[in-house]
Amino acid sequence: MASLKMTISCFFFLQILLFSLSSFAQTNAQELEVGFYDNTCPKAELIVKQTVFNTIKKTPTLGAPLLRMFFHDCFVRGCEGSVLLELKNKQDEKNAIPNLTLRGFDIIDNVKAALEKECPGIVSCSDVLALVSRDAMVALNGPSWEVETGRRDGVVTNINEARANLPSPFDNITSLITQFQAKGLDKKDLVVLSGGHTIGNGHCPQITNRLYNFTGKGDSDPNLDTEYAVKLRKKCKPTDTTTALEMDPGSFKTFDESYFNLVSQRRGLFQSDAALLDDQETKSYVLKHMNSDEYSTFFKDFGVSMVKMGRIGVLTGRVGEVRKNCRMVN
Template sequence: MPSLKLCSSFFLQLIFTLFVFDLANAQGLKVGFYEETCPQAEAVVKKTIVPVIAEAPSLAAPLLRMHFHDCFVRGCDGSVLLNSSTHQAEKDAIPNQSLRGFEVIDRVKTALEKACPGVVSCADILALVARDVVTAIKGPSWQVETGRRDGRVSNISEALANLLSPFANITQLKAGFQQRGLSAKDLVVLSGGHTIGISHCFSFAPRLYNFTGKGDTDPSLDPNYIARLKVKCPPGAVAPIVEMDPGSSKIFDDDYYTMVSKRRGLFHSDASLLDDSETKAYVINHASTLGSASFFEDFGVSMVNMGRVAVLTGKAGEIRKQCALVN
């Protein structure tokens, strides 16, 4: 017969295991959440997205960013999609004014409401669309956990306070990710999303013309690249755009890390990845290897991690009928 001490030890270990298991499942997300309530949900999303990206591949980047910007403010609750009659919602904040594709999300929502009324959340639509647009431009695929519900609050000041700046240094970036339960590896991997898309000149112009307030350039930026950027972005220019990853901004690959390793990351936040031993090692490794397999796998893992940030599940929040409006 086991001793009382042994039984007590086993009981405590069991309680601890159950507690950890409960924490791991507390958020209520899982792959295949809609298997019974809307089994065709993911197929509907993909069927809607594929022709859109085939016709307009430049929409992939802003639709991917939309999921990022949603999760970093109030968590992944679809709040970035809400409209405000007084222009005080998250989407009205300056960092979100470059987002495009809200009408695509509405198109997906309409298709899902027709197939399964009142079932699939707008927050989950953002997560599924992010995966499908990446896959559509030759990037990786991954299993998306679903089960999020939609928030009812969207505030411009919260977006301004919580979205990480393209001028952020590595300390600020790591702290911002850590606050959301994300690691330094998640930071460097998700930064790889800058392999697609464009940016307006104002997002990086200080690096070219006034880095320290003395009319100087950012010493961490390759001088030859600075010269090329100045041609596209003359002093005071706002409207012109520049490819994030010149030559392959519509194809999802790991060329971003080659650019950063050559000191040609467009944002200061890109350059900052070389200021930390862990993030720098990842950049250098993926800049010197052929093929994107390991980055693709890592990207899927980190997207799942980000998709868990401060989610609403169970009876919290709501399932919006229209993504831009609370019920």
């Protein structure tokens, strides 16, 4: 009986703890606002936009990594800039395998340096990430949305947390849904944010198993279009670790809806792309947005989901700090 009471007590304690943590995160998110720097650094968003547009004009392939960087930041400890921190022992998020292909950290440094020159100690690195991800998409003819700001920066980064929290290109639909729900994101957010794969590249190691040994019997993934698999095998040999592959062949530098056409044709590059057809709700969205037209809601939906993701685990008020250098704590 005592054991039962203890079990019940622990259960209710856990429920209260989870509710408290959820309430804390929600309260912090409510402290974000559009135009947070209007009075303290009026030119902040213009400075970010100009730097990003100049960068994307010269190197459009940086758009996808800059978007991905914000995603990878928010899914580990929340949107508080921990993905930018560097530790001497290399046990930081940057050195986790999923983050080794991230690029554009120097762009974040350039934006931050310009902001520090304009208004020292005001704009956080985590807000820089949020603003950069939006402006990079606009520069690629993609959607725009109002970015909520007011985040402060975290002071902790841990390689193991990145390994544990970042979704994988090998994930099935059940795993993806679970991971997104743990961050307060639903099925629609999952499929909408996956639409970000309309830009950027993947690499051969992320699909080798789909091409050569999917079930351990030297076979290919039956959910991958056979003709497309043949083309991919010509580009990716079993031991290839470096070759880049366009996520959206033919328009990987332009933000559009063609990703959903590819997924519907079983030509999504990753297993996680193909998995979107394994749930009725995510599949329905894919099929609805197969062909771009004036009635499509994808661009609007993408902005909504980005704002929602940008609220994950934020630090506001007096929690955290505003880093002077995004690579290290003050």
